[in-house]
Each structure stands twice: as C-alpha cells, then as structure tokens.
Amino acid sequence: MRDLIDFAERDDVKNLLKQVFAEAKPEAGHQGVWVGRHPLWERMWAHDSLSNTPLPWHWDSIWPDIELGSAVPDPVWRGDEWLRLLRHWQFPHPDRVPPFLLHFRFRPSSLKDPYERQRILRLATRANLLAVVEERPVASAFSGGARAPAGLSPSLSSGALIRANGIEGTLGGFVLDRGRTLGVTCAHVAPKGATVEAWLGGKWQTIGTCVDASSFTPMPQCGVNCYLDTSATPVDIALIDVHAATPAKGFPGVGVLIDFIAPMDIPRNVVVLGAKTGNLSFNVTKFGIWQEVMLPSGQCVCFKDMFELNPPASGYVAKPLSLLWAGATKAGDSGAWVVGQARSGPMGAAGMIAAGDGISSYATLFECAKNWASSLGRVLRL
Numbered sequence: 001m002r003d004l005i006d007f008a009e010r011d012d013v014k015n016l017l018k019q020v021f022a023e024a025k026p027e028a029g030h031q032g033v034w035v036g037r038h039p040l041w042e043r044m045w046a047h048d049s050l051s052n053t054p055l056p057w058h059w060d061s062i063w064p065d066i067e068l069g070s071a072v073p074d075p076v077w078r079g080d081e082w083l084r085l086l087r088h089w090q091f092p093h094p095d096r097v098p099p100f101l102l103h104f105r106f107r108p109s110s111l112k113d114p115y116e117r118q119r120i121l122r123l124a125t126r127a128n129l130l131a132v133v134e135e136r137p138v139a140s141a142f143s144g145g146a147r148a149p150a151g152l153s154p155s156l157s158s159g160a161l162i163r164a165n166g167i168e169g170t171l172g173g174f175v176l177d178r179g180r181t182l183g184v185t186c187a188h189v190a191p192k193g194a195t196v197e198a199w200l201g202g203k204w205q206t207i208g209t210c211v212d213a214s215s216f217t218p219m220p221q222c223g224v225n226c227y228l229d230t231s232a233t234p235v236d237i238a239l240i241d242v243h244a245a246t247p248a249k250g251f252p253g254v255g256v257l258i259d260f261i262a263p264m265d266i267p268r269n270v271v272v273l274g275a276k277t278g279n280l281s282f283n284v285t286k287f288g289i290w291q292e293v294m295l296p297s298g299q300c301v302c303f304k305d306m307f308e309l310n311p312p313a314s315g316y317v318a319k320p321l322s323l324l325w326a327g328a329t330k331a332g333d334s335g336a337w338v339v340g341q342a343r344s345g346p347m348g349a350a351g352m353i354a355a356g357d358g359i360s361s362y363a364t365l366f367e368c369a370k371n372w373a374s375s376l377g378r379v380l381r382l
Helices: 002-008 011-022 041-048 082-090 114-126 318-325 365-375
Strands: 029-038 099-105 130-135 160-164 167-171 173-177 180-185 195-200 202-213 240-242 269-274 276-293 300-312 336-341 345-357 361-365
Touching: 002 099, 002 276, 011 029, 011 099, 011 114, 011 195, 029 041, 099 160, 114 130, 160 202, 167 180, 173 240, 180 202, 202 276, 276 345, 276 361, 300 345, 345 365, 361 365
Parallel strands: 099 130
Antiparallel strands: 029 099, 029 276, 160 167, 160 195, 173 180, 180 240, 195 202, 202 240, 269 276, 269 336, 276 300, 300 361, 336 345, 345 361
C-alpha cells in the first residue's frame, strides 16, 4: 500500500481535493474519496511483467485480470498502450499522468446535478490526475443487533462474537500492555466502561470490561462533505480487560502474529476472521483519504486513513460473481483483525474492520491505534 499512501500525500492531489470541496455544495452528497491503482493500467502492467501471453493489440480489447499474488506493480511503468489510452482521454502530457485513480464517492441517488460530475472530472484532468465519480451504498459501521448465533467457537479466541450494550461485534485479538492482556474490538461496539460478553458454549458469558475506547465527534448531519472537517478520526478501537475467561493464543488459520504491520508494508493479500463471515481472504485495493461512516446510533462520523478490502477475483465474469458468493464482511464483524505477511517481515496485524457498504470492507490502521494508545500512556504490542 506504500504507493497509494505516497500518491495521496502528493501536493497536486491535496490541491485538487481542496479545490473540489471548496466549491462543492453542502447538499451534494459526497461521502468519501479513495485512491487505487487504475484497474486497466494494473492489468497492462501485469500482462507486461507477469504474463507470457501476447498483449492485446489495442487498448479497447478485453484485458483479463491476472492474479498478482505478492507482486507489487511498479508505479513508474508506462507501456505504449497505456500512453495511447491517455492520449485518447485527451491528456496532453500522458507521461506525466500517475497511474492512480481517485474515486469520488457519492451517496445513492445524490448525484442529480450532472455539472458536479463534470466539474470534478474537469478539475482532475487539468491537474493531470485520473478520477472517477461514482455512487456507492452508504457506508455503515459493521456492528449488529444482539441475537443468539450458532456454530461459533466455544473458546475465547480471535474471531469470537462479543456484545456490549446490545451491540454485537468481533473480538479481533489480544494485545499486551506492559504485561497485561487486553482484548481488542471497535469503540462503536464497546464504549469505555461497558460490560462485554462473548458467545461461548452456546450462551452469552461476561468476559470483562472495556477499560479504554477511542471517541467520536459526530458530524452535524449525515451526507454533508466532511473533507475539511478537522474532527475526522483514523481510530476506532476499544480495549477490554479480560478477567472471566482464558484467551486462546494465536490467530486461527494463520498461526502466531509477530508484530503490527506498518501502513507502508501492508501486503495485497490479507485474511480477516469475522464473527459473522468466518475466515476469508481479501485483497487490499484502495487507501481512504476520507470516508463518512454511519454508526449504530444513526449518527455519522468522518473517518480518514482507512484501507479498503475486496474479495480476490480473476476475470470479468468471475469478479461480479465473487462479490455475490464471497461478499464483503457483514454486520457483526466490526473489530475483526486484518492480518497478513508484511512486505518486509513476518505475519502480523495490519488493521481492524470498522465498516463497509456491502460491496467493500473498510478497515482502520493499527498504526493509528497504537499512536492513540501511546497518547494515553499505553504501550501496545502483540
């Protein structure tokens, strides 16, 4: 994810966003901006770098997906067909256009003014940046209402279903704070001081109390651009003093996690263990500059510095089917850890599922959670 973060920090990107939102109407329905590699550029790079098959002769050919595995696309790469495509899109200097795509996301049915779409795309083209304007379902925190589930692990381990104040979530895992074991989930699942229960042995059992949780500053109203809002948060974490059950070590299906993964080292291929979806593989596809998220209370919060997960897929036909079959994480998966093998090290924890829109899952970074804990005098480690 290093290249996506570097791109989001560029001055030309920041200047574009300031210009877009300084002129945006409050009621326009903006709900987020994300950065990803342009999918056609990524396919072209993969064919050129990873495949032995001949390249399609023209840019409008159907370019099938190639599974990248652990390969990291080189953002410096510019193939002839890619440059030809940029010229077709009327970029006067295609060699200066970064291969990243800015996703300006709107609430459903909110993009009624065609001028708004045209305005954003025109500003992006002038800045030599690629952009797309799209309507997406409203992003919601992935907690759920309490109900008796079935078929879950009888032990208190990563992926266990928990609840606090009637709101369900996932116990992502355990951290050490100067020798003290603490369970971890999302703050919108377990606020500070709440009694936390887990579904163990076919019934709800009290396992402890939330001793610390990050806080939110709700937006004045949902559906209003929050890019310029200084209250945007990158953190959604709760720490649970587990005193009524013995935590199981390790991460089911993965093994022992060694350390937290720095944002720049987050791999493309990751695993999530949610209480409702189980153990699923995902690809890290985008970095979130900002995103509006609706909490269980119905209020909305502005998040920043998230990353997006989508099910792995191959080919034009398989991609939509995989979304139907594998899907994103579900209500009740908030707090599930995102784990994988760091680009420069062993298996570790990269972040935690906090929200989604039914198409993609959104996760917060553990790096931000560690910084939040450090401001409270806590030292978190695995």
